[in-house]
Amino acid sequence: MSGNEAWQPRAKSATIKTADLDPLTVRDLRPPALILSMTLVGIGLSAVILFAAVPPIITQAYRGESLPMLDAMIRGQAVHPVEHYLRVWRDLSLRILTVEVALGLVLALLSWSPLQRVADRVLGAPVVSPRDGARSRMTRGQLIVANCVVFALVGAQLVNIGLQREDWPFSNYPMYSGEQTDQLRWIRLYGVAQAGEFPLTPERQLRPFDSVRVHHSLGQLLTRADDAIATRRALQNLHALYERGRRAGEHTGPPIQALRLYRVSWHIEPGLTNRSAPEERELLYELRIAD
């Protein structure tokens, strides 16, 4: 078949005949043994690779005794022991195996004859019928490209779901997935002016930051090994953004003499009576502008 030749799925594979559907026999109720077996073999092989073959390689790479490419992947020897990397790998391996099991079960379920019959009854028989004739037929090349795009995008999203990770623009969409209790902790910036201390409003005063990004990004910096240096640089930058906006007339905040980074916490009250006055304020860092 040439590249330009139109390709269409064969009628045999495209349409389920009614005669194929009835009657349901005992044979049809058997589980899809071959697919289940292949899934089990795949999981077994994966388990051997993930839990037996890879950990020694990680240990070697940690010591700089593996291939240069693998050695270069581990750079935090000064911060983390090798057990840290092995633990991270074990967690990842468990997630990979979970995804494999889930996909295998889904595939086995979809291959199960009774379920296919139910699907055909509910959804109607699968039919491929291009509405606008020849213009809608695909060449084999087009079909391959289209399927590759479908598999790549859906696969990337499923990997992010299964491994609960974030590879923007793919994501596991973890927003609001944690449990909110009656305690709320938030990282907040305050400015110190002549008149006293006041909370900054990032959306207006620290553009392009917003309050959620200030909370998350500064929170991340505080977990770094060089947190004091990083936080100082971050606050200096945020002060520069504040001043730039003030001079450009984007906000009417006063000149500030210091920036204070607090971790504030509230006991959430239904009446919100304590909203403007956090119950606890832990000073994490102070940047004096004259510094």
Next chain:
Amino acid sequence: MSFVSLTDTVRSLRWLGARWSSLFFAGASAAELGFYRILFYGYILFFFALRVDISRWAEVSDVFWSPTSLFRLFHLPLLSATGLTAVVWAWRLSLALTLVGLYTRASTLAALALGFYVIGLPQNFGKVNHNDAIVVIGLAVFAFSRCGDAWSLDGLRRAQPRAGGSYSWPVELYRLMLALVFFSAGVAKLSGAGPVAWVLSNNVYYTILAHHYTHSPSSIGLLLTRYPWMCQLLAESALALELAAPLLILLTVRWRTLLAAAMVAMMLGFWQMLGVFFRDFIALLVIFFIPWRQAGAWLAAGSGSPRLAVLYDGSCGLCNRTVGVVRALDLLGRVDVLDALADWPRVSVRWPALDQRACLEDMHVTTDRGRVHVGFYGYRALAWHLPLGWLFLPLLYTPGVPAIGQRVYSFVARRRHGTGCALPM
């Protein structure tokens, strides 16, 4: 393993293949994909790209720089403010070209590459925004499709329709990706807090209240928190909706539309109760789950106006191109196109008063009640039946315009055979 089992397995896999083909390649017209292209890129251009300003990120310290995996993989740098502004304008240009369907292959790829950078840049500064990632996925889907084959300047420039092509998979894939976003959020809740903690505790109750400490939502949520059981009901509904999202691509059009509407309502609820507005999700759900074909058919059936027939000179290249445009714009299916040469026996039976020579000289537009419009007035009659034409109706009825329009029409019509626009042989 027995032979029978192998046969059964092959049959099952064939069934899966047929379902796959049915889902993604069941067939849609080039016009449908072109229609979705215009809606999608129109939304991105006017409600996203023209409002975005990423130049301020150039002033942010590299201490905040925490690249996402793909930015790290491609070693994408943070440009200067001028560079960022240039990238945004280049993105807007590529979106505009895609919107009108000019150099669509190149412009969709450019829109993807530039959009990935423009939308992705802020995600590298300590927080990932989950609202607009799906926009980039959409740009990727359309970049690999033939969305410029119809409803596009490329389509008008092309004398003959392109051979091959499939137009259903991009829209179906994007619907699936939208569904997976919601499904992901549901799974994250199950694997994060767990179903018991997320649904049966006071989680949603405290989430609504907590957002009044950190955001600025409306007071609707506070009303709800007076009844904690309603918060739990809300949690159950939200989780059920998210986990049911894959049904969006499996259900019939009616149920799918209802499910999508429920998700839009959920997003609007988040906005009111949490102060977080998922604008892009709402817009994209509306664009991709409104049953436009059915809505068009309903509009056409309800319009009550008579069908039109366009009679044209089939030996004229310009006329053939013109009726090609008319066909492409006939969204409501209210216009028949007839060749006054090849179809004359049929035409003369239906409209015996018409003269073939006159029909070959000037385009005639007739209603099924026998009313005839010629030349400019034919185009004006068509404008009532083509949705895009509705925009031009005020102009076409402006005093003076018909006289000028008829002269222009006559000028072009008299010269059409002598200006090299004869039918290509």
